[in-house]
Amino acid sequence: MDEKEWQTFVTVVAEGNITKAADKLFLSQPALSYRLRHLEEDLGCPLLLRTNEGIILTPQGEVFHAYCRRMLEETESLKQSIGEMSGEIQGVLKLASSINFADYQLPHLLSLFTKEYPNIHIQVKTGYSSHVNKMFNSGEVMVAIARGNYKEAANTIKLFEEPYCLVYKHKVSREELAELPWVQYRTDGSISAIVESWQSENLRTNLEPAMELDSMVTCRHFVREGLGWAILPYLGLGSCKNEGIYVEPIYQKDGKPWVRSTFLHFNEVSTKLIAAKTFIDYVREFYQVKSPVDIDY
Numbered sequence: 001m002d003e004k005e006w007q008t009f010v011t012v013v014a015e016g017n018i019t020k021a022a023d024k025l026f027l028s029q030p031a032l033s034y035r036l037r038h039l040e041e042d043l044g045c046p047l048l049l050r051t052n053e054g055i056i057l058t059p060q061g062e063v064f065h066a067y068c069r070r071m072l073e074e075t076e077s078l079k080q081s082i083g084e085m086s087g088e089i090q091g092v093l094k095l096a097s098s099i100n101f102a103d104y105q106l107p108h109l110l111s112l113f114t115k116e117y118p119n120i121h122i123q124v125k126t127g128y129s130s131h132v133n134k135m136f137n138s139g140e141v142m143v144a145i146a147r148g149n150y151k152e153a154a155n156t157i158k159l160f161e162e163p164y165c166l167v168y169k170h171k172v173s174r175e176e177l178a179e180l181p182w183v184q185y186r187t188d189g190s191i192s193a194i195v196e197s198w199q200s201e202n203l204r205t206n207l208e209p210a211m212e213l214d215s216m217v218t219c220r221h222f223v224r225e226g227l228g229w230a231i232l233p234y235l236g237l238g239s240c241k242n243e244g245i246y247v248e249p250i251y252q253k254d255g256k257p258w259v260r261s262t263f264l265h266f267n268e269v270s271t272k273l274i275a276a277k278t279f280i281d282y283v284r285e286f287y288q289v290k291s292p293v294d295i296d297y
Contacts, residue, residue, distance in 0.1 A: 014140045095122060174203060
């Protein structure tokens with residue numbers, strides 16, 4: 001039993017589905033099923049139960065999953081400890097990031113970081129924040145950058161917050177807004193709940209989206225061309241905010257702005273791994289000094 005098998009099992013549990021795990025591991029589904037059967041035969045007990053909803057861990061599987069996570073962490077710690085003996089900061093950083101943070105902030109952040117720490121090898125995975133938190137909680141990554149008010153990890157740093165904004169080609173009254181096309185994009189449930197809450201408080205009628213798009217970027221392009229209005233977090237406006245369109249922060253009934261927060265999640269194990277700890281310290285200092293969005297309203 002080796003690192004490859006530990007990582008295979010952790011990935012299967014994180015995905016909760018054999019087909020999805022096979023795609024992530026770049027394996028065929030039969031090949032992955034064979035590996036899992038081989039593990040169960042070696043250990044002499046069932047580890048997983050297959051259901052229509054996905055996989056469920058047996059009691060033995062739960063014990064083995066905890067073992068796999070621990071062994072992966074200890075193996076990485078060993079590699080980094082040996083690396084430290086050379087006097088250089090090196091190792092592997094396994095990072096998960098929300099899609100939108102990865103679009104607008106992460107490339108520049110990692111570019112600066114890798115210039116300063118060229119011997120740290122970075123592995124990045126992206127997804128909706130709900131999936132990013134799932135990857136972190138399963139032990140698939142050491143550090144996560146997620147947006148929204150999800151259950152916080154043992155150690156969490158708020159990097160910044162930004163307002164949600166009503167965006168249209170020009171200033172418009174609430175009465176007019178109800179008659180215009182609403183452009184919605186696919187996102188996690190937390191944003192959808194905020195948009196629905198704001199609509200119920202500000203518009204006389206419950207609107208159905210006229211356009212349902214696959215991403216925030218596509219939504220932004222539609223709004224920029226005057227095809228409808230949308231509610232977007234400020235970070236997602238990109239160059240849109242400088243193109244003469246109307247951008248207005250939205251507020252709750254009590255006058256507080258609706259905001260979207262971005263968090264850095266890590267745990268005690270992460271702080272003992274030199275690559276992860278170096279990144280955590282770097283990001284903490286970076287966002288104490290720099291403002292990620294130039295908010296002017």
